[in-house]
Amino acid sequence: MSDTPTPVIVLKDLRKRFGLGDTEHFAIDGIDLTIEKGEFIAIMGPSGCGKTTLMNILGLLDSAIEGEYELDGKNVASLSQRRQAMIRSRQIGFIFQSFNLISRLSVIENVALPLTYKGVPKLQRLKKASEMLANFHLQEREYYMPRQLSGGQTQRVAIARALVNEPSIILADEPTGNLDSRASHIIMEELSDLHHKGNTIIMVTHNPRLTTYASRVITMLDGKIDTDTNVLKEETAAETKKPLGKKKKKSKE
Amino acid sequence: MLGITIGVASITAILALGIGASTIVNTQVEALGGTTAVVRPGKTDISGIDQLAQIPTQQQFSASTLTLNDVDTISKMEGIAGVAPLMVLPGAVKGTNPAPAGTPIIATSPSLKEVNNLSVRDGEFLSDDLIVSTVVVGPQLAIDTFGTEQAIGKTLMLKGSPFTVVGILSRTNTPINFNGVDFDSSAFITTQSGALLNQSIPQIQQINIQVSSKDSLESTLKNVTDGISKNHLGQADFSVLSGKEISQPANRLFTAIIAITVAIASISLLVGGVGIMNSMLVGVAERTREIGIRRALGASSRDVVAQFLIESLALSIGGGIAGFITGYGLAYAASIFLPFDPGFSWLIVGIAAAMSISVGMLFGLYPAIRAAHKDPISALRQYD
Known part of the structure; x- marks a missing residue:
């Protein structure tokens, strides 16, 4: 991994504190992590281990942190609020568990929304959003309202929205958490495609089966990294899928 | 929004009627050939704000400073026709x-x-x-x-x-x-x-006073001023008005009405502004999650401020337009009982626009800033 010149994300002794004094609690308690370009990372762990907090920090939504976070070689702490918003707009795409589409806006307006903050003129915004929706086979649903779509479709819209700015990093917080297994599979295939196109994907999941798509699996426990497994996909893609899948089944039984 | 409508409506109506009234006087003065001037007792301050601020003063009840002697003085001057x-x-x-x-x-x-x-x-x-x-x-x-x-x-x-x-x-x-x-x-x-x-x-x-020719109006009036001034031992207790100055609402009651209307209008503008602020605050609270989403998608706090300011401006300008139309409606309705028609001036449009925009800005700013300062993480966590 270290042969790649600039890692996308470098975390050094990252800590996130909640509360003060007696109630002090570290949601993230000293994480060192280096993420290279083009990795597909699955982060797993029990509830409350700080996965979502970590995602928020990586997505520059939470800047009250201790330790160092370098994004593309730049220390995030030195960036202004405005600059951070710009990075969110151009480099980071968010996918949420609860989809988070704006219910007042139609599908195409939702997808075009991130382009607004990049200063793209309206006609181009809609054109680009339409193209993006076509990639996800949702073109005929363009003018539907979010509530008229199924869960899987909604999440595909959300992914289209996350991708419309062509971000280099995609942060997915339990993207399949609200979906059935079939829809989950479709979403994961989409993410996998993105990964093959060279995007860096960081995904939080509860479902061990989904880690088969990832190139690296990190498990967290109590705000610390518990295990960090590099799954070298090129070599063992076929094998890893099965054993992990089996493991999952066993644990279920 | 209703408050703004009422405020803008009342100001528009009263201004339209005021312009109508002074237009009518202006046309009369014009009809007299622009050679008419008047001398009134007391110092007339023609600055508009003073006119608004003044309530009838003792001047109305005190003895006039003009005398028949002044009339004689003027009539003996050169260039005076009558x-x-x-x-x-x-x-x-x-x-x-x-x-x-x-x-x-x-x-x-x-x-x-x-x-x-x-x-x-x-x-x-x-x-x-x-x-x-x-x-x-x-x-x-x-x-x-x-x-x-x-x-x-x-x-x-x-x-x-x-x-x-x-x-x-x-x-x-x-x-x-x-x-x-x-x-x-x-x-x-x-x-x-x-x-x-x-x-x-x-x-x-x-x-x-009627002067014999329009061109000599100014010089003649200067003579008149000097003449009366001499009679009054140099005291400036009179004013010589010509042209448009005459059409300044001579009636103090009119200025009082304007002052009261402005007061009512500003109260309703204030109420309307608070109403806008209230509905914007509710909107911000309801749409906390949307704000979170927008922030996550790359909106800076400035973008969020702009969004909510534009919304409150839309509300207030909408109210303003409605008020402007209602105001003219009221003015025309009132003109049925009045001897003159309301006048139109871009000044009224400007005042109505300026009022609604400033109310929208003023009362939209606080909710917008509150929206922008919401923590995106907790905003995202809120379910709607």
Whole structure:
């Protein structure tokens, strides 16, 4: 991994504190992590281990942190609020568990929304959003309202929205958490495609089966990294899928 | 929004009517050939804000500073075509029937006819040859007191003294004019009789001057100012007005009405503004999650501020437009009962626009800033 010149994300002794004094609690308690370009990372762990907090920090939504976070070689702490918003707009795409589409806006307006903050003129915004929706086979649903779509479709819209700015990093917080297994599979295939196109994907999941798509699996426990497994996909893609899948089944039984 | 509508409507209506009223006076002044000037007692401050701020002052109730001496001085000057003092005396007027209370008795000189371009329908106007106790009446007054316009030779009681009607004026139909009285329902007597009725103290409210040519207006007025100034031992207790200055609402009541309307309008604007702020705050609270999403998608706090400011501006400008239309509607409705039509001016549009925009900005800013300062993480966590 270290042969790649600039890692996308470098975390050094990252800590996130909640509360003060007696109630002090570290949601993230000293994480060192280096993420290279083009990795597909699955982060797993029990509830409350700080996965979502970590995602928020990586997505520059939470800047009250201790330790160092370098994004593309730049220390995030030195960036202004405005600059951070710009990075969110151009480099980071968010996918949420609860989809988070704006219910007042139609599908195409939702997808075009991130382009607004990049200063793209309206006609181009809609054109680009339409193209993006076509990639996800949702073109005929363009003018539907979010509530008229199924869960899987909604999440595909959300992914289209996350991708419309062509971000280099995609942060997915339990993207399949609200979906059935079939829809989950479709979403994961989409993410996998993105990964093959060279995007860096960081995904939080509860479902061990989904880690088969990832190139690296990190498990967290109590705000610390518990295990960090590099799954070298090129070599063992076929094998890893099965054993992990089996493991999952066993644990279920 | 309703508050803004009411506020803008009332201001629009009153301004439209105000412009209509001064237009009517302006046209009268224009019709007199632009050669008319008036001298009024007291210092008239013509700055608009003072006009608004002033309530009737003691000036109205104190003795006029203008004297018949001033009238003489002016009439002897070069370039003066006519001088007519106006002494408006309050008092009972009674013919066969009593005239309505407040009917003005105007003591003036014969040249008022020329200066104000009055025409006599029947009989003759006042002249120096006539005996003291003669009166010329406006057509409306003739009807009010005698039940007919044919009132020549009849006796009109002014403040208890008998006067013989020698002339009836033609209808002017200008109840609002720069003289401050409605000639159609006035009784005209000579200055001598006026002084007699008023315990020999002539109270001149206004001196109307007509200069012989428009070009010499300015220089003549300067002479007039100097002349009266000399009579008054250099005290500036009078003002000489010409052209547009005359059409400044002569009636203090009008300024009082404007002042009250402005006060009401500003209260309703304030209420409307608070209403907008309230609904914006509710909107911000309801859409916390949306704000979170937008932030996550790359909106800076400035973008969020802009979004909510634009929304509150839309509300207030919408209210403003509705108010502007309602205001003109009200003005036209009111003009049915008034002798003039509301006027239109871009100034009114500008004032209405400026008011609604500033209210929108002012009261939208706080909710917008609150929206922008929401923590994106907790905003995202909120479910709607």
